[in-house]
Amino acid sequence: MDFTFTEEQEMFRKAAREFAEVELFPRVAEMEASGKVCDAVVRALAEAEMMALTIPEEYGGLGLGYTARMIALEEIGRISVATAMMLQVFALGIESIVKFGNEKQKRKYLPGLAKGERLATTAVTEPAGGSDPASAKTTYRKDGEHYVINGRKCFITNSHIADTLTILARDDADPKAFSTFIIEKDMPGFKATHEENKVGMRGCNTGELSFEDLRISRDQLLGDEGKGMRIAMSTIGDVGRGGMVGCALGVQTACLEAAVKFANERILYGKPISQLPTIQSKLAEMKVDLEAGRLLAYRAAALQDKGQRSGNEFAVAKYFTTEAAQKAAKMAVDIHGGYGCMVEYPVTRYLRDSFVLGPSAGTSDIMKVVIARWVLS
């Protein structure tokens, strides 16, 4: 068992860190203020080939796998978790085409997605809830060589910027059958409607989608008809949870760095507060959580890179790191004292961002359900 990163992986980290510090950091304030996606950030992600990481080389991607993706998300999340979230969901939309698309679909969609000419997302969650996709009310109806889709999706990341979307819908003739379809934003009957105004991850778009008699050809069916639930669940389980883990690690790292910096600079009783045992205790806890989170994250990513199932391992990592990110943000704010309530200090952003990590790709309570099912199986 080798717990060290390769020289190449260290270089990926360096590249991602430089990218985040140079390209993203100057735009964070703008994203915070507007709450909107920054076009320059999306362009920078594309130029840095961040959308291509997990797309196979034969379709214009880099084929670097999931450890490299985790590294990129961690480093981007350290500077802007909103951007990391956007990127992680691009990959979520891409993954189902990579894993379940036929050759024609891969050739049609993946090269443009790899270049960032087209942006992706996946849409499963509905007003009835995202953790119980079987209750989905969006339906499809077969009409000759076409399908007609009706329904609504909500809390969809990248809802208003995605060009290519993979959506889950139920067969209106068979309530137990679900299928996944690839749709494009300019198809008549499809509309991105309400855009959310989130407390955190501002600069990452979340909103609702509407399908009104959206008529698509059979070519848009992803995988086998009636097997869509498997596509949605395996993609969210491995790639979605894994992506949130990368985002959470970024927030944990940012919180620890900010807390250490402030604790070394803030003088109280004639010395930096970093010398006070109570502050050291908090910093130590944050560090332990970060180290443990990284071990969980990269072990799961390594399994994923080997082609093994990693959904359960990522459920553990997702539960641990998103909880730890919230804890780290609270501690970082506490260490800042009164300054921790001032928006000039990034810890206030980390605190807001950390609470958006929880529900995305399944809440901590849902992760416990998955983990309990795993240990009881």
Place this chain on the structure above:
Amino acid sequence: MYHVIICVKAVPDPKLAERIRIDPVSKTLKRSEVPLVLNPLDKNAVEAALQIKETAGAFLIVISMGPPEAGNIVRECLALGADGGILLSDRAFAGADTYATAFTLARGIEKIGRFDLIFCGMASSDGGTEWVGPQIATFLGVPVVTMVEEFTETEQESWKVKACIENGYRLMQVKLPALFTVTRKLNAPRALSFSGIVRARKKQIICWSAEDLGVAENMLGLSGSPTGVSAMTTRSSRRQVEIINGTSEEKAEKLVQKLADAGLV
């Protein structure tokens, strides 16, 4: 097509400068305690070479002298777009001053063979002498222009360059092969890309020892160095605040006087 050699150095990460400690016995920096990175001005040298490759066509070889860990920065240059890398690494090279460093690099460059252009960063962030480039040129017997901030004409075998001097610049015409040390004004170094890192997998780094260079050990490292460090201390800087009182005009006048006294205006 030009044959270009870029000399690069692994330096302790300048962003972590406060963590760098001095070894009281050897009077050298304890380099192992801080991660080594590509010397910032060497990035400008690499960028200059990459731009020539893109505009005129060139084969780029990066050369560095340092411990085995310095291989990482050579690999980074390959990821940025250099075609080949040479690492001069041998215990016999340790403790070299600028003279022995330049001598070793010059022997490495001679072993590479053909070159039209050599680029170096103007200075390293740890040593900061600005000597190694000119010394390499001297050992190789080629012209050198230091502190280059613009290549104004690069189409002939005789290049025109704009180089920085105190309070101005000089325009020079240089016949190739030549060595240039470059400033950060010359260009904006490109970022590492993931695809560049992947492409670097296929590129080779060759490691040469003292024996490979065929040089007697007394010409290398500490024993080949005519200079030595007699003392090294950490410079501490402390901010001083002085409140200037009076009317706005008086305050402006006093401020201008203070700046003038300090030689700043």
